[in-house]
Amino acid sequence: MERSYIMKMVCETAISKEVEIRQVAFECLVSIASTYYEKLEPYMQALFELTSNAVKGDEEAVALQAIEFWSSICDEEIELQEYENPESGDSEPPNSHFIEKALSSLVPMLLETLLKQEEDQDQDDSIWNLSMAGGTCLGLVARTVGDAIVPLVMPFIEANISKPDWHCREAATYAFGSILEGPTIDKLTPLVHAGLDFMLKAMKDENNHVRDTTAWTLSRIFELLHCPASGFSVISSENIRQVLSVLMESINDTPNVAEKVCGAIYYLAQGYEDAVPSSSLLTPFLTEIITYLIRTADRTDGGDSKLRSSAYETLNEVIRCSNVVETSRIIEHLLPVIMNKLEQTLQLQIVSTDDREKQGDLQASLCGVLQVIIQKLSSTDETKSIILQEADKIMTLFLRVFACRSSTVHEEAMLAIGALAYACGPNFENYMREFYPYLEMGLQNFEEYQVCSITVGVVGDICRALDDKVLQFCDGIMKHLLNDLGSNELHRSVKPPIFSCFGDIALAIGEHFERYVSYAVTAMQQASQICAQIDLNDEEFMEYGNQLRRSIFEAYSGILQGFKNSKPEVMLPYAAHLLQFIELVFLDRQRDESVTKAAVAVMGDLADALGPNTKLLFRDRAFYIEFLGECLQSDDEQLKETATWTQGMIGRVMVS
Structure with missing residues (x-):
């Protein structure tokens, strides 16, 4: 009801005598562009004139917001194109193609801004100025309209690329680089x-x-x-x-x-x-x-x-x-060079906090290089021996890196240890006694939750490497993982990796997981209730919900497979709840494909591990027939394969 009046007032304020008021008026317009895109049609002519005048002649703070208005319009139209119906070209809400309509005037205006560089802008990327904003917007316009931008920009490039004034040469190059994504x-x-x-x-x-x-x-x-x-x-x-x-x-x-x-x-x-x-x-x-x-x-x-x-x-x-076959010799020679550099950082005399920070950054980079070298050389049996010969020295270095961090754990070193565990396999047991205190430290690091999350992932790597040799450390590991799940301090993003980790532990230690099963499954059931309350309008929460559901299914799969050959009956009391959860996920039409794969796989694991005991459960919950039918019609070969296997497992149960 009041929309046109509000727009009239904002537009009038955008030509106020006070710079700060004009700036805030354009900030309002940026916000309106991204929130009410579909209502803008009647005002666009006036808005083009306002923004154009501001970009050409107003103070930089105001001009930047005027460019931001067009960047926001591009963002909206790029998103609308993703949801466009390929047959009809229609999208919901409708795409008004404002950028396309304004193109012949908008592009020259943006190209002009590229000539307004500041003398020191390259030295400090944090300085946001007119030419940077113009180039960024030009890139978004290119993504919005594709090929149509090329004939509008090429004459500018050709006219400026060889001029004596560096401003012209730089602007031409920047324009070229900006339009490479889209056409x-x-x-x-x-x-x-x-x-x-x-x-x-x-x-x-x-x-x-x-x-x-x-x-x-x-x-x-x-x-x-x-x-x-x-x-x-x-x-x-x-x-x-x-x-x-x-x-x-x-x-x-x-x-x-x-x-x-x-x-x-x-x-x-x-x-x-x-x-x-x-x-x-x-x-x-x-x-x-x-x-x-x-x-x-x-x-x-x-x-x-x-x-x-x-x-x-x-x-x-x-x-x-x-290509590891062609380059293994070169990478082998690089390994001692990087190890020596890491050793040198451990001998530095640390005087100030600044020095400690620099040392930490350098160690992070070097541990990162070692991780990549370990992964590369572990990728073939011929080159894995290179890592195994150096494993003792590498592990000693990583432990020294942890030791000089005192209370925190280096996430890059932790990731590199995960790679080393994979390379060493069962031999990684030799390092577990010394490494375990740092593993505990990482699992308890609530403040640096990324470190906690990485450490949980490394526990999975270690389980896959050691199999049942990890059993002696499992009481402590499971205690920390369950404490993490029960803590309000822990960032929610760490919870999905913890559930996946339950599956890794169960696969590694088999029937010995029985002592943890009631605690683990209770936590999984509580998390599945959170999944049932997902707000479909909250994209971020939906993504988290998908991660959570996928990890719960991965946990169940690992646990079922772990018990399959020795004590499958342990999981019988939890089977009905699991099937109910799978049905709930099946009914969600917006579920992620990775969640579908995990749900279908765990259904097969349930039938495979518990056999005839699940016959009544499947008979009472016949949704699985429709679910598998949907998956068998998918274009995804992997999903079809999983669904075929699951169908076979359930079929075997039903005729038993």
Whole structure:
């Protein structure tokens, strides 16, 4: 009733004499854009004029909010496109295509903002200014309208890319990098092929800002247009040497440019991840890339160590995506180098809190690299022996890292230990006595809940490695896990991993899980009641509910399989409640596919483990017939396979 009056007042206030009032008026418009998108049609002409005037001539604080208005409209329309009916092109609520209608005026306005850079903007990414906001909005417009943006932006790029003024060259490069996500590969590939040489030459531009933005644009090109496994890539055997030689030279540039170069190498390596069975074009250059990245990580001019962590993250990706058959020797030689670096951090004299923080960051990065090396070399039987030979030394290092943290546990070291447990298998028992106190410390770390969550995951890794050898530690582990579930201090995101962990423990120790079963299942039943109260309008809570349901099913599966060969009758009292819970999940039409898979799998485990004892239960709850029918018609082969197996298990029970 009052909508038009409210809009009139907000628009009038947006041209107030006071800057702060104009700014807040535009903040209102941003909020209206995202909350009442479907009501905006009658006001859009006036809003375009208001925002356009603000972007072109108002104070920066006001202009930023005016750009934010269009970014919000893009966000809404991108989301509406996801729910669009492919046949009719209709979406609910209807997509008004405001961006498409305003495109010919909106894009030139945004391109103008790209020329308003600040002299020091590359040095500090936290400074949000007009050119950054304009570029971000331009990227969102590209995602909203796709191919239609290209002819509007290319003339700007061509006119500015070679001008003497660095502002023009940087703006042209930024515009190119901004529109790479959205248009089709067919539309972009010829432009990128034509522009790649130019970009590589621009890495030697006299201006730091231009080099910085060029490196960022190259990383965007490699991220979005380099996917050999899908049959398209701007990188070929003809140009890879030239590309890498430019990147290796530019990684020695100022820290802000070097950091973006690390990003470019990161995405270049990532492109070969799925092409692993075949040879990677990076393999011949791997030793050189690793050498340069380690040298970059050792630089002392990296400021707040942002460059160092970027170099190590890139090193991890290069190792992770390499072809282990071709590169195992190189990775084997890298292992002692990283171990030595970690040992050096343990010998540092720590004087101040700042030093301790830097030491912690460096240890985290090095433990992260060791984790990736362990995982890579453990992936084949031929290379696993390399890790087994070094396991004692590696574990000693990790324990020393924990010891110098006093009250907290290093999450990166904990993750690396999980990888080592997987590699060592039953031999990991040798380290459990010394490691167990730190495992307990991690499980009790309510404040740093990510550490707690990671530690729970590592318990699962250890159970899979040790099988029944983990039994001697289970009383303590189960006590901590049950305490965690009962605590109001613990972040809710840790609860699903704990339930999955029950399944891992039960699988490892089999019939010995009987002493914990009543406590574990009671906790699972209480959690299943929370799942029944999920608010379907709360996306975040729905996602959490899906995680919770999936983990409860995983727990039941592990427990049922653990008892199957020795004491299946232990689970009989809980079977009816489990089937009731599965039915509740079946009735939820918005359930996640991963939840469906877990529910169908546990139904099969129930029939498999308890056999004829479940005949009456299945007869009374015939929903399973419809549920399996739905799954057997799915396009997901894995789900079909699971449903077929479950159908066989229940069929066997019904004829028994």
